[in-house]
Amino acid sequence: MTIRHSRGLDRRAFLRLSGTAAAAFTAGSLVSCGQGTEADTPSDAGQSGPPNTEPDADNPLNVPPDEPLETVIFKGGYGDQYVIDAQALYAERFPDAEIKHQGGQELGKQLQPRFISGDVPDLIDNSGAGNLPMAALVADGQLMDLTPLLDAPAIGAGGKTVRETLIPGVVDLGSFGGTPHALYYAFVVHGIWHSRSLFEENGWPEPETWDDMLDLCAEIKSTGMSPWTYQGKNPGYILTPILMAAAKAGGLDVLKNIDNLEAGAWTAPPMMAAAEAFYQLVERDYILPGTSGMTHTQAQTYWATGEAAFIPCGSWLESELGDVTPEGFDMVVTTTPAVTASDALPGTAIRGMGSEPYIVPSQAKNPMGGMELLRIMLSPESATNFTDQTQTLTSLADYEPTNVGSGLTSVREALAASGDDTFFWLYHQWYSELSASVNETTSLLMTGEINPDEWAQQCQSAADAVKDDDSVTKFQRD
Amino acid sequence: MRQGRYRFIVGALAGPIVLYAVLVLWPYLQSFYVSLTDWSGYTSERRLIGLANYERLLKDPVFWISLRHNLLAAVVLPVFSIGLGLFFATMLNVAGRAKKAAVQGVRGASFYRIVYFFPHLLSIAVIGVLWSFVYDPTGNGLLNGFLGLIGIDPVNWLGSTRTAYWAILAVIVWVSVGFYVLVFTAAIGSIPPDMYEAAMLDGASRWRIFWRITVPLIWDTVQVALVYAGINALDMFAIVNVMSAAGGSGGPNNSTQVLGNYIYLTAFEHGRFGYATALGVALFVVTIVLAVITLRFMRRDRVVY
Numbered sequence: 090m091t092i093r094h095s096r097g098l099d100r101r102a103f104l105r106l107s108g109t110a111a112a113a114f115t116a117g118s119l120v121s122c123g124q125g126t127e128a129d130t131p132s133d134a135g136q137s138g139p140p141n142t143e144p145d146a147d148n149p150l151n152v153p154p155d156e157p158l159e160t161v162i163f164k165g166g167y168g169d170q171y172v173i174d175a176q177a178l179y180a181e182r183f184p185d186a187e188i189k190h191q192g193g194q195e196l197g198k199q200l201q202p203r204f205i206s207g208d209v210p211d212l213i214d215n216s217g218a219g220n221l222p223m224a225a226l227v228a229d230g231q232l233m234d235l236t237p238l239l240d241a242p243a244i245g246a247g248g249k250t251v252r253e254t255l256i257p258g259v260v261d262l263g264s265f266g267g268t269p270h271a272l273y274y275a276f277v278v279h280g281i282w283h284s285r286s287l288f289e290e291n292g293w294p295e296p297e298t299w300d301d302m303l304d305l306c307a308e309i310k311s312t313g314m315s316p317w318t319y320q321g322k323n324p325g326y327i328l329t330p331i332l333m334a335a336a337k338a339g340g341l342d343v344l345k346n347i348d349n350l351e352a353g354a355w356t357a358p359p360m361m362a363a364a365e366a367f368y369q370l371v372e373r374d375y376i377l378p379g380t381s382g383m384t385h386t387q388a389q390t391y392w393a394t395g396e397a398a399f400i401p402c403g404s405w406l407e408s409e410l411g412d413v414t415p416e417g418f419d420m421v422v423t424t425t426p427a428v429t430a431s432d433a434l435p436g437t438a439i440r441g442m443g444s445e446p447y448i449v450p451s452q453a454k455n456p457m458g459g460m461e462l463l464r465i466m467l468s469p470e471s472a473t474n475f476t477d478q479t480q481t482l483t484s485l486a487d488y489e490p491t492n493v494g495s496g497l498t499s500v501r502e503a504l505a506a507s508g509d510d511t512f513f514w515l516y517h518q519w520y521s522e523l524s525a526s527v528n529e530t531t532s533l534l535m536t537g538e539i540n541p542d543e544w545a546q547q548c549q550s551a552a553d554a555v556k557d558d559d560s561v562t563k564f565q566r567d
Numbered sequence: 568m569r570q571g572r573y574r575f576i577v578g579a580l581a582g583p584i585v586l587y588a589v590l591v592l593w594p595y596l597q598s599f600y601v602s603l604t605d606w607s608g609y610t611s612e613r614r615l616i617g618l619a620n621y622e623r624l625l626k627d628p629v630f631w632i633s634l635r636h637n638l639l640a641a642v643v644l645p646v647f648s649i650g651l652g653l654f655f656a657t658m659l660n661v662a663g664r665a666k667k668a669a670v671q672g673v674r675g676a677s678f679y680r681i682v683y684f685f686p687h688l689l690s691i692a693v694i695g696v697l698w699s700f701v702y703d704p705t706g707n708g709l710l711n712g713f714l715g716l717i718g719i720d721p722v723n724w725l726g727s728t729r730t731a732y733w734a735i736l737a738v739i740v741w742v743s744v745g746f747y748v749l750v751f752t753a754a755i756g757s758i759p760p761d762m763y764e765a766a767m768l769d770g771a772s773r774w775r776i777f778w779r780i781t782v783p784l785i786w787d788t789v790q791v792a793l794v795y796a797g798i799n800a801l802d803m804f805a806i807v808n809v810m811s812a813a814g815g816s817g818g819p820n821n822s823t824q825v826l827g828n829y830i831y832l833t834a835f836e837h838g839r840f841g842y843a844t845a846l847g848v849a850l851f852v853v854t855i856v857l858a859v860i861t862l863r864f865m866r867r868d869r870v871v872y
Contacts, residue, residue: 205611533820
């Protein structure tokens with residue numbers, strides 16, 4: 090317990106440090122902003138910039154009150170009502186501003202021509218299939234630095250800045266090379282799901298170690314049920330618990346090495362231990378037959394209808410399954426069991442991840458308005474509204490949702506237990522080609538076409554290929 | 568008068584030619600240019616990088632895998648879809664047993680003709696989704712259910728690198744056969760019936776009639792169909808994108824990857840429009856070469872009747 094405590098302090102101190110560094114860095118970039126870098130259009134952003142005007146408590150971002158505001162929001166499982174609700178609050182504050190809103194899907198195709206011509210919205214929720222490739226936009230200087238928003242006072246937080254009210258790590262999740270370019274509005278945890286009622290009925294314990302897991306799988310299999318399934322056609326889903334197990338075994342350095350494209354990152358002992366562990370599911374035939382050919386809906390439906398006991402997923406699973414889940418199924422999420430006898434991270438550590446990345450284009454006509462709307466959305470009032478509508482947490486750390494189901498309860502418990510040990514990785518949003526490549530390689534591992542050694546080698550060579558590719562913009566984390 | 572006629576011709580053609588130049592030729596030329604840049608697709612800025620994209624292409628294993636898959640399709644699809652199309656068209660039009668009229672199709676021919684054409688009326692996305700259900704990898708799937716009846720274990724059609732691509736090719740054959748039946752039916756309909764009658768009077772077998780009369784007399788149509796099928800085989804974007812994975816990854820592990828889909832992924836998922844355009848130019852070259860080869864290879868003396 091004490092060990093865990095000190096680690097938490099370390100991490101907290103580290104985050105604070107990195108926050109200061111980011112602030113220092115962006116202070117510099119703000120200066121260059123005033124001088125007019127080519128990334129910024131010389132439009133209202135320059136005129137309404139903070140330097141000369143007194144900061145106003147009601148308008149800390151100095152939003153031009155009569156400047157129109159345009160938002161384009163991904164309208165998927167979460168809908169876009171929560172944004173429209175926040176816009177009503179924006180309109181109360183700036184009654185003269187005309188607000189244009191559009192909710193849709195496949196945003197990349199809609200917005201690509203607008204980015205090329207320079208006529209972009211002021212706030213985008215760049216989520217869902219067919220979104221804009223984030224790393225490419227960053228490399229092209231198309232995204233605003235969101236530091237002004239992060240350093241602005243948060244609404245209803247008694248003088249704290251927006252940055253201070255967010256879940257630790259959220260800012261880093263949306264940072265590219267230390268600069269926050271995206272702010273993840275929703276916060277999800279990833280883990281392994283099971284039905285609590287099913288497990289209690291059969292007297293199955295929640296496995297703490299991987300050996301427990303394999304023993305339990307043997308028992309589950311003897312009842313005729315398949316122990317595992319995963320979203321086969323999207324092999325990234327099963328790579329997630331492998332990386333989680335590796336991070337827990339070897340500590341955060343495992344993930345940092347992967348994100349920083351270090352040599353040998355994928356072949357490191359903790360990675361091998363995790364890959365070996367999951368490969369046992371293949372070797373011992375613990376995976377629902379046909380899993381590798383299933384879409385995420387198929388696999389999740391089979392899981393919810395009792396064909397398999399475990400499935401990896403993010404915390405959106407409960408709302409995604411909706412009515413498919415039988416009454417009293419009582420789904421809960423847990424982190425991965427320990428794959429070594431001496432895991433570096435505590436057993437409760439879990440992967441946190443943002444979803445719904447909000448971006449403000451640097452060519453936007455009213456970028457401060459876009460950030461202001463985001464600031465309103467990050468108020469406890471709007472966050473509660475979002476969670477009640479979607480059964481999903483926002484990136485705001487402290488608020489009390491009023492409508493909470495069993496999945497969301499377990500998500501909040503898991504997140505609270507993990508605390509400052511919540512970890513994340515970034516390579517998949519920095520290097521989409523590497524991500525695609527290791528996902529496909531993992532699909533081969535999980536069908537037994539390659540063994541863990543070959544898997545690690547192939548992933549490593551994919552990482553090396555990206556590292557050696559001069560046409561890819563590289564990012565670092567520390 | 569003469570001058571007036573030229574003026575008329577020029578006037579009538581100018582519109583279409585300008586439209587064609589602006590909407591077809593100009594984009595083609597532009598894409599040759601874009602393929603020489605590092606354009607991400609999301610800015611107005613692009614930098615000329617010479618032939619670097621083509622160099623990358625030659626070293627890109629996924630490009631070669633995709634190309635191999637496309638070429639495989641260009642061989643397999645024409646053989647099966649045109650072969651079956653010819654067979655069915657013959658059965659529906661001339662292979663019926665003669666009772667009263669000499670030349671007729673099998674019983675219920677007009678019904679089959681409509682049924683064969685059904686798949687062609689569905690959008691390719693709908694077909695992809697429907698067949699994904701047919702190929703459900705568990706015993707609950709339609710196909711695996713049937714196989715289960717005769718004691719065959721469920722096959723993981725789209726989830727195994729060994730079967731996924733063939734499963735998709737089979738769907739394309741299923742979709743396109745009806746179209747070729749229709750095309751060949753029209754062609755066979757224009758063959759004078761007396762030719763068939765004469766051959767039958769001479770005691771020619773149906774097999775012989777097929778090879779000696781039907782095929783030579785509709786050869787022009789077969790040739791066009793072959794080129795058409797070949798071009799289709801070089802596309803296949805939609806069906807692969809719908810069937811290979813939720814995000815159209817061409818998986819598992821690129822085992823269903825085709826150039827069309829790889830271009831899409833490169834451009835829209837990875838933000839490399841310059842490189843994707845170079846892949847597009849490569850596909851353009853392959854298509855032209857294949858069309859020329861097909862037409863050369865298939866040249867036969869035309870039968871005039």
